[in-house]
Amino acid sequence: MRTSFLPFCRPSISEEDIAAVGDVLRSGWITTGPKVAELEALVAQRTGAAEAIAATSGTALMQLALEAMGIGPGDEVVGPSLTWVSTPNLVELRGATNVFVDVDPETLLVGADAIDAAITPRTRLVIPVHYAGAPVDLDAVRTVCRRRGVPILEDAAHAIGTQYRGVEVGGVDTAIFSLHPIKNITSGEGGVLTTNDRALAARVRGLRFHGLAVDAHDRAQQGRSPQAQVQSPGYKQNMADMNAVLAVRQMSRLDAFIARREAIAAQYRRLLAEVEGINLLADPAWPHRHARHLIVVRVDEARCGVDRAALMDGLKARNIGTGIHFLAAHTHTWYRENRPYWTGRLPVTEWNSARICTLPCFPDMREPDVRDVVDAIKDVLAGARSVVVGGRS
Ligand SMILES: Cc1ncc(COP(=O)(O)O)c(C=O)c1O
Incomplete structure (x- = not known):
């Protein structure tokens, strides 16, 4: 760890x-x-x-x-x-x-x-x-x-x-x-x-x-x-x-920063490809240069056995910080109470708002840091699976 x-x-x-x-x-x-x-x-x-x-x-x-x-x-x-x-x-x-x-x-x-x-x-x-x-x-x-x-x-x-x-x-x-x-x-x-x-x-x-x-x-x-x-x-x-x-x-370092972020994003793409239920966003279909500001995954409990809160807590216990970008605006207290019209009307937003998690990404991160994040994710998921298996046996 x-x-x-x-x-x-x-x-x-x-x-x-x-x-x-x-x-x-x-x-x-x-x-x-x-x-x-x-x-x-x-x-x-x-x-x-x-x-x-x-x-x-x-x-x-x-x-x-x-x-x-x-x-x-x-x-x-x-x-x-x-x-x-x-x-x-x-x-x-x-x-x-x-x-x-x-x-x-x-x-x-x-x-x-x-x-x-x-x-x-x-x-x-x-x-x-x-x-x-x-x-x-x-x-x-x-x-x-x-x-x-x-x-x-x-x-x-x-x-x-x-x-x-x-x-x-x-x-x-x-x-x-x-x-x-x-x-x-x-x-x-x-x-x-x-x-x-x-x-x-x-x-x-x-x-x-x-x-x-x-x-x-x-x-x-x-x-x-x-x-x-x-x-x-x-x-x-x-x-x-x-x-x-x-x-x-x-x-003057913006392009170098983005190049580092791109390398980190590519490493995450490779390493997370084999992790069931932790899903990166797709890149847009149109020609573009992505600034790779945030590395966002969706924590799909139905497929990985862990919900977002458990994953974030598990990563924190393994010395890895995460974020949420964002809880959808209409799900915040004031909006739920004062703009209830929107509740239930934005299904993709709501599904993602409950599952998105931002993984570490910044130019000074190195390859071993990215590996640490993915290893820690696998460790949290494996721990949850062994609890389920242990509970059933
Ligand atoms: C999508 C989006 N819009 C607007 C803002 C506001 O920017 P600032 O924090 O500089 O006020 C942020 C900040 O995080 C943001 O993520």
């Missing part, structure tokens, strides 16, 4: 990353400034988007985007329930209505047909999720949304570096990336919105900083008037340079 704990995720932070953060701390300018501008330029360049806007989190950007798009009471927003609760929560907080769509049983991605069926005259926005770093079928979703006249806001929280048909995610539609510590690159906490819609970008930038349309760096550089007026009330969700510099450094 492992003697040290293997978390399901650990950010890859080099000594140079730490030194770069130290340089910002020593510089005398630690809030929004040149490093944020550099990060925004790097993400715009990488995605091909006209605009990139950094903020304190992906959630913050989702809040700003929903407000900038004018989403409010009476509006419907279509997206999966099998996502992080941040997005459905923000839709509720704006007084709008979540219209959840079920996901594909093999990839857990939302499909164009399900989106088409969910759109009504009240639909104001579709938010597809590039779950685990795999792209949704964007051409099909775009065709539906164009025909139905509904804009797309891609939840690309998992998908920095993901490509769809050779094109980087975030370069065509408006998209939001997360830079949370478990993501493929991190700024500690943070996120970046990309868009080609200049008017939307201007509204998001305004909302990001009090509605002043200037930030602290602009004022320090005296590039704009220190007496700037509120154009429209806004929030304060600007990213600090001490965060941005970390992501700036990590952007």
Whole structure:
């Protein structure tokens, strides 16, 4: 058994990353400034988007985007329930209505047909999720949304570096990336919105900083008037340079990180092929580059004799961490109590929500670590089988 704990995720932070953060701390300018501008330029360049806007989190950007798009009471927003609760929560907080769509049983991605069926005259926005770093079928979703006249806001929280048909995610539609510590690159906490819609970008930038349309760096550089007026009330969700510099450094290693994740995913695929009832997701059928953000398995108790909770406990006892991405939003207490309509209406989502488990995957993991995880899974399953056999004999 492992003697040290293997978390399901650990950010890859080099000594140079730490030194770069130290340089910002020593510089005398630690809030929004040149490093944020550099990060925004790097993400715009990488995605091909006209605009990139950094903020304190992906959630913050989702809040700003929903407000900038004018989403409010009476509006419907279509997206999966099998996502992080941040997005459905923000839709509720704006007084709008979540219209959840079920996901594909093999990839857990939302499909164009399900989106088409969910759109009504009240639909104001579709938010597809590039779950685990795999792209949704964007051409099909775009065709539906164009025909139905509904804009797309891609939840690309998992998908920095993901490509769809050779094109980087975030370069065509408006998209939001997360830079949370478990993501493929991190700024500690943070996120970046990309868009080609200049008017939307201007509204998001305004909302990001009090509605002043200037930030602290602009004022320090005296590039704009220190007496700037509120154009429209806004929030304060600007990213600090001490965060941005970390992501700036990590952007240059993004492809190397994804290559390591790909190698880890391939090793899991090989080793888990012989483990009955622990089922990896399928990759999408369309041409893509998977960012391999999460390694998700479904723990099928009917076939492996162990439920998810027992597997996770068993792995923890063997020094291996796991996660759940995600408990479907509509199964959370508030949604069950206040939006009971959805219970039982999303069968694939509910089946998976009760069985998905995220296995360790991060660039600094090595081959023996992956073997440890799979050996520990086999050990937990064998232990359960021997209990059943012992009980019967
Ligand atoms: C699918 C999805 N959307 C949105 C978010 C929100 O990102 P952040 O944590 O940066 O606010 C997350 C974060 O985990 C996520 O997984």
